[in-house]
Every structure is written in structure tokens, then in C-alpha cells.
Amino acid sequence: MATEAELQVQVSALADELEVPGVGVGVVIGGEDHTAFHGVTSVEDPLTVDEKTFFQNGSTGKTYTATAIMRLVERGDMALDAPVRTYVPELELKNEQVARDVTLLQLLNHTAGWDGDLFENTGEGDDALDRYVARMATIEQVTPLGSTVSYNNASLALAGKALEHVTGTIYEDVIRELVFEPLGMDRSYYFAKEIMTYRFAQGHKQNADGTIEVTRPWELGRYGNPMGGAVSPVADQLAWARFHMGDGTAKDGTTVLSGPMLERMQQPTVECPGNALGDAVGISWMLRDVDGLSVVAHGGDTMGQHSIFEMVPERGFAITSLTNCGPNGSEFNERILRWAFERYLGVEVRDPEPVKLGPDDLAPYAGRYETIASILDLTIDDGGLVMEATIRPEVLEQLGEEEQDDPPYPIGMLPGNGDGYVVTDGPAKGMRGYFVRDQGGRISGMHVGGRFATRAG
Numbered sequence: 001m002a003t004e005a006e007l008q009v010q011v012s013a014l015a016d017e018l019e020v021p022g023v024g025v026g027v028v029i030g031g032e033d034h035t036a037f038h039g040v041t042s043v044e045d046p047l048t049v050d051e052k053t054f055f056q057n058g059s060t061g062k063t064y065t066a067t068a069i070m071r072l073v074e075r076g077d078m079a080l081d082a083p084v085r086t087y088v089p090e091l092e093l094k095n096e097q098v099a100r101d102v103t104l105l106q107l108l109n110h111t112a113g114w115d116g117d118l119f120e121n122t123g124e125g126d127d128a129l130d131r132y133v134a135r136m137a138t139i140e141q142v143t144p145l146g147s148t149v150s151y152n153n154a155s156l157a158l159a160g161k162a163l164e165h166v167t168g169t170i171y172e173d174v175i176r177e178l179v180f181e182p183l184g185m186d187r188s189y190y191f192a193k194e195i196m197t198y199r200f201a202q203g204h205k206q207n208a209d210g211t212i213e214v215t216r217p218w219e220l221g222r223y224g225n226p227m228g229g230a231v232s233p234v235a236d237q238l239a240w241a242r243f244h245m246g247d248g249t250a251k252d253g254t255t256v257l258s259g260p261m262l263e264r265m266q267q268p269t270v271e272c273p274g275n276a277l278g279d280a281v282g283i284s285w286m287l288r289d290v291d292g293l294s295v296v297a298h299g300g301d302t303m304g305q306h307s308i309f310e311m312v313p314e315r316g317f318a319i320t321s322l323t324n325c326g327p328n329g330s331e332f333n334e335r336i337l338r339w340a341f342e343r344y345l346g347v348e349v350r351d352p353e354p355v356k357l358g359p360d361d362l363a364p365y366a367g368r369y370e371t372i373a374s375i376l377d378l379t380i381d382d383g384g385l386v387m388e389a390t391i392r393p394e395v396l397e398q399l400g401e402e403e404q405d406d407p408p409y410p411i412g413m414l415p416g417n418g419d420g421y422v423v424t425d426g427p428a429k430g431m432r433g434y435f436v437r438d439q440g441g442r443i444s445g446m447h448v449g450g451r452f453a454t455r456a457g
Contacts (some may be wrong), residue, residue, distance in 0.1 A: 002343035004034040010339055011036040018328040018335075021212060022049040022201055025336060026234040028241050028318040029344050035234055041324070042202035044214050054187070054200035054231045055322035056219070058300020060309045061228035062156050063240075066108050066265065066284030067257065068163055068178040074261050077166055080105040080283070087162035092137040098145045104162065106146060107155040109269045109281040113143040115372035116152030116451065119395055121221040126170050128222040129161045139372065143452055148436075149272040149281055150452035153227040160226025171226055182250040183243050188232035190225050192218070200231060203304020204325035208407070212325060215304035228300045234320060241311055241318035244296070266296045266313065274420045274434040277450040291347045299333070301326070308333040317345055327406070327427035334430065351430045352422050354412020356383030362413070364443050365435055369453035376446075376453055378411070384424065385411040387448070419443070 002010075007027060015023050015038045022039035040046035041053060072078040078087065084102050085091050093099040093114065106112050118139050122131035136154055143150060160171045167174050172190045180188050189195050203215040220229055244265075248257040268280035268287055278288035278297065286297045293315065299308035306329040311318040319340045323329030338349045362380045369376040375390045387409040409428055414420040419435040431449070438444040445454045 001029065002034075002340070004036070006343070007034050007340075008036040008038075011336065012038045014332055014335055014339075015039055018332050019206065019210070019212065020323050020325050020329050020332050021046075021204055022053070022324045023329070023332060024049055024051075024053060024055060024234040024322045026238045026320045027340060027344065028238055028245070028316065030316055033235075033238050035238075037234075039324075041199060042214060043204060043212055044202070047199055049201065050199070051235060052187075052199055052233055054189075054195055054198055054233055055307065055324065056201070056203070056231050056300075056302040056305040057228070057237060057307050057309070057320075057322060058302045058305065059153075059228035060237070060240075060298050060300045060307060060320075061225070061230040062300075063244075063284045063298050064175050064179050064230060065156055065159050065163070065226045067244075068174055069104065069108070069159060070261050070265060070283065071178050071257055072163075072166060074258060078104065078162070080108075084158060084162060087165050088133065088158060091133065091158070093141070094137065094139065095141040095145075098141055102145055104159070105269060105283070107152075107159045107162075108284050110149050110152045110155065110277075110450075111146045111270055111281075112152055112155045113145050113147060113150065114141050114152070114154065115139045116150060116154050117371060117373035117395070118154045119220070119373070120223070122223045124222050129157060129164060129171060129226070132157050132223040133161050142371075142454060148447075148452060149270055149275055149277065149450070150447070151277060151450035153224075156227045157223055163226075175230075178256075182254070182256045183239055184251040185232065185236040185239050188230055188236045190222075190229050190231070195231050201305060201322070201324040203302065205304050206325055206328045217303065220302060228302070234322065237309060237320040237322070238318070241309070241320065245311055245313045245316060245318060266294075272447075274414075274418060274432055275447055275450055276431050276433050290341065290349055293345065293347060301330070306330045306333060308337055310337065312345065315345060319344075331427040331429075334427075349430075352414050352420075352432070354384065354422055354424060355415050357413055358383075365413075365419075365446075367443075368456040369446050369448070370456050371451055371453045374453075376448060381410070384413065385421070387411055 025036045027034040037049045122128045163174045247259050250256045265283040271280045278286040280287040297310040307322045309320045321333045341347045366378050373395045377388045378385050410424045411421045412424045423431040433447045436445045
């Protein structure tokens with residue numbers, strides 16, 4: 001098993017190789033914490049990354065929202081199978097039947113079916129979620145309710161609004177009271193006015209020529225807090241892991257969430273084999289099997305900050321890796337994860353082997369696919385496919401980002417009849433997905449990055 005010193009050597013070497021400005025990595029193993037830090041918070045105003053440095057942990061924060069809801073479920077104040085309108089009666093969607101029938105669980109396991117990547121700043125006031133939920137009346141229903149897993153940020157904003165209605169408290173205070181304070185996560189925050197008094201990481205992007213620059217704005221906006229707007233140091237992430245691998249008790253020994261409820265969150269609620277998210281989704285957690293081990297995970301991405309958070313409860317193992325640059329930070333996370341699985345658990349994470357196909361076999365998959373946030377163009381190349389992704393200008397404007405020149409993603413088709421694929425190179429190497437056929441057998445869409453993209457034309 002690796003030592004903390006060996007973890008530090010690997011983290012530093014890998015961060016230098018990939019030119020990631022700053023990283024923080026933590027591992028829980030056998031009741032012990034191993035941590036490693038490297039680099040600086042910002043290339044413009046560099047401060048050393050250390051154990052007190054805050055990083056945005058992105059969508060790992062969806063599990064904060066889900067855990068708070070589960071506390072209220074255990075109290076009898078909410079029910080997973082209840083229609084969302086029980087808690088958010090003002091909910092309006094383009095599809096009235098979906099608005100009437102969608103349940104709380106379908107928000108938390110990404111099966112609501114509407115376009116999930118609605119990024120629209122609705123202000124920094126206490127009504128930010130009210131305004132965002134009202135805006136949801138304009139988004140399209142892409143797949144039938146409950147029919148498939150498609151990653152859905154908007155659903156978590158709606159879940160955050162449900163928490164506000166039930167508790168009568170703003171979202172950030174709900175999470176502080178139900179999650180952060182009981183678990184001793186006393187350096188996890190949402191508001192910049194709190195965060196700026198500490199050392200925190202600034203997001204960056206690595207350009208095509210290798211240069212690295214700071215990304216702006218720094219944060220997504222208050223509407224995004226239930227989706228993943230929290231900021232924390234490595235130590236708080238490890239506290240989160242110990243809680244979800246433990247018996248549900250707080251730092252003072254009182255029960256925050258019972259063991260059976262914690263286990264329920266980690267049990268499949270919907271299967272999605274071949275999806276980039278994993279083999280199944282629990283209650284917010286992404287689930288997959290790695291060489292016979294059950295992995296429970298939920299990482300996150302924000303503006304120039306990329307993280308992973310993975311647990312193997314049966315082995316008492318967890319890892320979090322927080323980085324402040326993309327896409328090289330994402331590659332760092334995947335490679336440190338694989339190193340940790342091998343050195344701490346003796347398990348090799350292996351990518352599936354694609355097969356080379358001829359142009360006639362690949363032709364049905366080529367073409368354009370679209371989501372609310374991106375356009376994906378697939379062309380045939382050397383026995384496989386190449387995907388070029390373009391973020392829509394209106395989304396870039398909302399995120400405050402400039403047009404990106406991301407490298408294309410080479411895709412290899414997997415053997416069998418499941419229309420599965422794997423990314424074969426680059427920062428997303430190893431990411432899996434699959435194509436979907438309509439009743440006539442024609443390719444009608446694809447799952448990419450955990451999201452369903454509709455075929456254009």
C-alpha cells in the first residue's frame with residue numbers, strides 16, 4: 001500500500017508533467033488520511049496551495065443537496081416518491097404532465113428528461129432559485145419522464161428550491177444547518193464574501209498552444225449552488241467521505257442520517273450500463289463496478305476547476321482530487337485516480353478495447369447531435385469516429401467564457417450489439433457512452449458525458 005510520501009511524489013510529478021497550476025489530493029484508507037498538495041492558487045497572483053486552500057468541488061455538492069433531503073425524508077418531512085409539486089407547487093414546465101408527475105427521486109437520479117444544462121444567472125438575491133425555477137418553464141422535454149438517465153443540473157436547482165420551501169430557509173443555510181455544521185465541515189462555504197477571507201484557488205484554462213490563463217468569472221452564480229456551488233479544502237472533502245462510509249453520526253456522536261439511509265443512497269435506483277456516469281445512479285451518487293469493487297462517486301467541474309470524489313466503502317477507501325485548470329486538470333484527476341486504485345487497493349482500472357470498423361459500419365453514427373448547451377459533430381476517421389464539441393455562444397455568454405478551441409475527441413466503437421463507445425485519447429480518455437436507436441433501428445441520439453444528445457435532422 002502506498003504511503004503519504006509516495007502520494008506526494010506522484011501528485012507533484014504528475015502535476016508538473018501536465019502543467020496543472022495547483023492541486024490538492026486526499027485519500028482515506030484504513031481510518032487514516034493521506035494528503036498531498038502542489039503548485040499555486042493562481043498564475044497571476046500565486047500563493048502556495050496547502051491544506052487550508054479552498055477549491056470549488058463542483059457537482060460533488062449535488063450529494064450535499066441529496067443528503068439534506070434524505071435527512072428530511074428520514075424525519076417524515078419529505079418523501080422520495082412524492083410529486084415535486086408537493087413541495088414546489090408553482091412548478092411549470094413545457095410538458096404539463098411531466099410537471100404534474102415528476103417525483104423528488106427523479107430529480108436526484110437524473111431521470112426527469114428535460115434539458116438539464118440551463119445556465120442563466122438569476123441574480124444573487126435570496127430569490128435566485130425562485131427566478132431559476134420560473135425559467136424552467138421554457139426548457140424542452142428531451143426524453144420521456146423516467147425513461148433514461150441524462151445528467152440534469154436544472155433538476156438539482158429544483159431540488160434546492162424544494163428544500164427551501166419545506167424548511168422555510170434559504171438553501172445555503174439549509175445545507176449549513178443539516179450538513180456542514182453537524183459534520184464539522186466548518187470551512188465549506190457558498191458565498192464569495194466568506195470565501196475571499198481565506199486562501200482559495202482560481203480556475204484556469206490551458207489553451208491549445210499550451211499557455212495557461214485565469215478563467216473569469218470565478219463562480220457560476222447563486223442559482224447554481226444546489227447543483228454544485230460549494231467551496232472547501234481537502235480536509236472537508238475527506239470528512240464527507242468518512243461520513244458516507246460510516247454509520248451516519250456527527251462529530252459529537254449524534255446521528256445525522258441513519259446507516260440504512262446512507263446505504264439506500266448508495267443503492268441503484270436506475271441502471272445505465274455504458275454511461276459515462278457509471279453503471280447505475282443511486283440517490284445522487286454515481287455507481288459502478290471496478291474489478292469486483294463497488295465504487296460510489298460524484299466529481300464536479302466548474303469554471304476552470306475540476307474534481308473527483310470516489311469511495312469504495314467495503315474497503316474503507318476514498319479519494320478526492322481538486323485541481324484548478326482544465327482540461328489538463330481532468331486528465332490529472334483520472335490518472336491520479338488510477339494510480340491510487342492500483343497502489344492503495346491493488347486494482348487496475350482498465351479501459352474497454354474498441355474495435356476498428358469500416359466506413360459503411362460507421363456511417364450510421366456520423367452526423368450532428370445537439371443538447372441545450374452544445375453541438376457535437378461526429379465524422380469517420382481511421383476505423384473510428386472523431387467528435388468535435390462546440391459550446392453554444394449563449395451558454396458561453398452566461399458562463400462568462402470565450403469561445404473555446406477544444407481538441408477533437410477520438411472515439412472507438414466497442415464490440416457487441418450495444419452501440420457503445422469509448423474515448424481513446426486525450427483528457428477524456430476512457431470516457432464511455434453509447435448511441436440510441438429509434439423503433440425503426442435508426443440512430444436517434446447519443447449519451448455523451450452522461451447527457452443525452454438528440455440527433456439533428
